[in-house]
Amino acid sequence: MKNELIMKDVSISFDGKKALDQLSFEVYENEIFGFLGPSGAGKTTTIKLLTKQLKAESGMIELFGEDIDHVSQDTFEKIGILSDNSGAYERFSLYDNIKFFADIRRVNHARIDELLKRVGLYEDRNKKMKSLSRGMTQRALIVQAVLHKPKLLFLDEPTAALDPSTTKEIHQMLLELNREGTTIFLTTHRMEEADQLCDRIAFLNKGHVIESGSPEELKVKYAKDKMVAVFKENGKIEFDKSSEALLQLAELSKNDELITLHSIEPTIEDIFLELTKEAA
Known part of the structure; x- marks a missing residue:
């Protein structure tokens, strides 16, 4: 698979304290x-390094196969960013604000209406940015980031402050963008x-980085050695995977009483908490 970006042994410090310590990972083309x-932990710092808002003290960063110091402005125009310092012109209307960025990106204005309708902001398009709620502002910034259908999109907490319905719509939009490249x-x-999208x-x-893999790989790797059986009469029973427990399970299931049997899988949150606790 082709690498879209690579970080290798990247370090950076602030006020004498390491923010990133020989950080290494790679992102493949057309993945989430x-x-x-x-x-x-250093997530936002990483995005700022990858978008040339900061410069690493040591290590190597490649973007689209080029050393980041040599990436051209034309190449950077293929990037979309939503980060903690994404901004909007507060005195502009919502529509004029996004139109400004559309003109910079040479995007047809029909795309603005399409996206504003998609995220539920079309009826509010003439409101001043400074009058919008936090959630509305977040949606406007997402529209701003994806206007030009970027080749590489950085999203730092994109659904913070969004309600479940809007979050679902944003997820669908991101999956569509991903399918389009x-x-x-x-x-x-x-x-x-992360579990749903990545x-x-x-x-x-x-x-x-202390661990990486697909959500499925991580769940299998950190699965507990237990399973749950559901019976018609006895309800839900938890077993370990020992030979004795399996014999007991076989005995209980002889009379067609077994309804379901499945392993106990951790959630991504379970794995996150376990790993970050161990690394504390």
Whole structure:
């Protein structure tokens, strides 16, 4: 698979404290890559390095196969960003604000209406940005980031402050963009969001990756050695996977009383909590 971006042994410090410590990972073309970690782990710093808002002290960063220091402005126009310092012109109307960015990106204005309707902001398009709620502003910034159908999209907590219905619509929009060829780099504190959207996940703690893999691979790797059987009469019974327990299970299921049997899988949140606790 082709790499869209690579970080290799990247370090950076602030006020003498390491924010990233020899951080290494890669993101493949046309995948949704989840970058998860507790607050202060270095997620936003990583995005700022990958978008040239910061410069690493050491290590190597490649973007679209080029050293990041040599990536052209034309190449950077293929990127979309939603981060903690994404901004809007507060005195502009919502529509004029997004039109400004559409004109910079040479995007047809019909695309603005399409996206505003998609995220439920079309009826509010003439409101001043400064009058919008936090959730409305977040939706406007998402529209701003995806206007030009970027080749690589950085999203830092995109669904923060959004209600479940709007979050679902944003998820569908992101999946459609991904199917059309956009690689997505996602940070989120919503573990179920990462599970639903991501092809691969990396867990960041104290400035370096402590685990990575697809959601399915991680669940199998960290699964407990237990399973649950549901019977008609006896209800739900939890077993370990020992030979004795399996014999007991076979005995109980002789009379066609067994309804379901499944292993106990951890959630992505369970794995996140276990790993970050161990690394604390």
